[in-house]
Amino acid sequence: MPEPGSKKYxxxxxxxxxxxxxxxxxxxxxxxxxxEALQEDEGWSSSGPRTExxxxxxxxxxxx
Numbered sequence: 001m002p003e004p005g006s007k008k009y010x011x012x013x014x015x016x017x018x019x020x021x022x023x024x025x026x027x028x029x030x031x032x033x034x035x036e037a038l039q040e041d042e043g044w045s046s047s048g049p050r051t052e053x054x055x056x057x058x059x060x061x062x063x064x
Contacts, residue, residue, distance in 0.1 A: 004038075013038055 003009060013034045020030035052058075 009038065 016034035016037055017030045020033050021027065025033065
């Protein structure tokens with residue numbers, strides 16, 4: 001699944017923004033709508049840290 005910051009995510013966001021602009025939505029609003037649409041879609045959300053290092057310092061992690 002593509003995550004925020006990846007090339008696929010950015011391409012999808014640009015495509016959604018362009019579609020909104022073509023339908024008459026102002027630039028700022030189109031950018032907002034594209035971001036919200038991708039955040040709401042489960043397939044485009046972040047999967048979280050993949051490694052132990054990505055979870056932060058060991059002393060600050062919750063008991064899991």
